Amino acid sequence: MKKTIVMLFLLTTLIWQTATAQLNITIDGGSASALPIAVVPFENKGSALPHNMSDVISSDLARSGQFKPLEEDLMVESVNPDSDIKYGTWRLLGADFLSYGDITHQGNGRIEVRFRLVSIADQKQLLALTLPLDVSQVREGAHYIADRIYEAVLGIPGVFSTKLTYVTAIKQSDGMSYQLIVADADGYGPQPLVTSKEPLLSPAWSHDGKKIAYVSFEQGNSSIFVQDLATGGRTMMTNFKGINGAPKFSPDGKQLAITLSKSGNPEIYTINLFDKKLKQITQHWAIDTEPEWSPDGQSIFFTSDRGGKPQIYQTNINTGQTNRVTFEGDYNARASLSPDGKYIALVHGNNNEYNIALYHRPSATIQRLSNGKLDETPTFAPNGSMVLYATKTPAGKGLLKAVSVDGQTTNDLVLANGHVREPSWSPLLR
Numbered sequence: 001m002k003k004t005i006v007m008l009f010l011l012t013t014l015i016w017q018t019a020t021a022q023l024n025i026t027i028d029g030g031s032a033s034a035l036p037i038a039v040v041p042f043e044n045k046g047s048a049l050p051h052n053m054s055d056v057i058s059s060d061l062a063r064s065g066q067f068k069p070l071e072e073d074l075m076v077e078s079v080n081p082d083s084d085i086k087y088g089t090w091r092l093l094g095a096d097f098l099s100y101g102d103i104t105h106q107g108n109g110r111i112e113v114r115f116r117l118v119s120i121a122d123q124k125q126l127l128a129l130t131l132p133l134d135v136s137q138v139r140e141g142a143h144y145i146a147d148r149i150y151e152a153v154l155g156i157p158g159v160f161s162t163k164l165t166y167v168t169a170i171k172q173s174d175g176m177s178y179q180l181i182v183a184d185a186d187g188y189g190p191q192p193l194v195t196s197k198e199p200l201l202s203p204a205w206s207h208d209g210k211k212i213a214y215v216s217f218e219q220g221n222s223s224i225f226v227q228d229l230a231t232g233g234r235t236m237m238t239n240f241k242g243i244n245g246a247p248k249f250s251p252d253g254k255q256l257a258i259t260l261s262k263s264g265n266p267e268i269y270t271i272n273l274f275d276k277k278l279k280q281i282t283q284h285w286a287i288d289t290e291p292e293w294s295p296d297g298q299s300i301f302f303t304s305d306r307g308g309k310p311q312i313y314q315t316n317i318n319t320g321q322t323n324r325v326t327f328e329g330d331y332n333a334r335a336s337l338s339p340d341g342k343y344i345a346l347v348h349g350n351n352n353e354y355n356i357a358l359y360h361r362p363s364a365t366i367q368r369l370s371n372g373k374l375d376e377t378p379t380f381a382p383n384g385s386m387v388l389y390a391t392k393t394p395a396g397k398g399l400l401k402a403v404s405v406d407g408q409t410t411n412d413l414v415l416a417n418g419h420v421r422e423p424s425w426s427p428l429l430r
């Protein structure tokens with residue numbers, strides 16, 4: 001059956017209302033050192049808005065595991081940017097920080113949001129923002145405020161304004177239907193990029209967040225495509241005989257690292273995005289696959305069984321010097337590097353169980369993050385605070401989990417009527 005490709009995809013304006021693709025999120029656990037914060041409902045000086053900004057902010061902060069929002073019924077008084085703060089009251093309620101604001105309607109679908117963040121212990125204002133927004137941007141404005149709170153308190157950027165891409169698989173009367181979806185980091189607003197009767201695999205973001213590379217079988221064989229999110233235009237990069245897989249954008253956005261078996265054996269290549277010129281990076285009798293760029297773009301990490309079992313290796317793309325990285329465990333594969341390059345999230349296997357683990361490069365130690373039977377495809381949040389991966393319920397349903405790097409907080413992202421897999425977290429989107 002002919003596959004349908006959605007060609008007009010405007011990431012910031014297209015509205016897709018198919019509720020069945022919405023991911024539902026549940027939060028489990030939280031850091032013992034999570035910071036208590038009171039997110040007071042914004043004072044709305046006008047008609048109701050499509051989303052409650054304080055609810056979105058509170059949910060964002062709770063999902064991170066780094067903040068513990070106070071229950072709304074504990075908030076004994078309302079606060080707005082013109083109020084005098086009664087620090088003693090909020091201290092008694094156990095809040096370390098206080099978030100509050102108001103919303104003024106300007107007419108013609110425009111609003112002005114005034115926001116404040118204060119430290120209760122220091123009795124000091126940490127943030128003061130005024131945001132002019134369209135009514136349709138209320139949710140985006142709330143994510144932005146949550147990002148600013150996260151950064152003001154913890155000193156690193158928040159990721160609440162970022163995006164996720166993932167593949168859904170839904171059984172229909174005429175077979176499986178696969179979609180490549182882009183959604184907000186909290187699973188809201190899913191929008192289809194590609195729809196196909198054949199599998200879709202390995203989506204990967206460009207470092208400017210404007211393109212996604214992925215693998216499609218719509219041509220019969222695997223092919224690698226790059227799709228522009230603003231225009232919907234896409235380019236087939238490779239369609240060689242055999243494997244065309246695992247695309248990853250280079251940090252400068254000029255190349256993809258890919259896996260090809262056109263010579264008969266899976267090897268790592270790079271391909272120039274502009275002229276499609278190939279450069280072979282590995283040449284070995286073993287299976288070399290799943291490339292991942294180092295943050296400086298000078299080397300590629302990849303999975304190889306050249307030592308007898310799958311392990312992570314690193315090769316310099318200019319000199320070809322290759323070193324084995326992982327040694328602990330029977331199986332280490334599918335590397336995803338943290339933004340600072342200190343950690344590798346990977347699939348770590350022993351005794352036919354496959355978990356997500358963190359490999360700390362300076363100390364060469366491995367810390368397990370998950371406890372499923374078949375966890376796969378880890379991807380780091382762009383601030384390095386969480387790892388998103390695919391797993392299955394005991395009943396075999398595919399879902400996504402996001403786990404904090406300390407392992408104390410997990411978020412389940414579940415599709416109501418199908419499976420979700422192959423996640424990739426976008427870069428920071430400003």
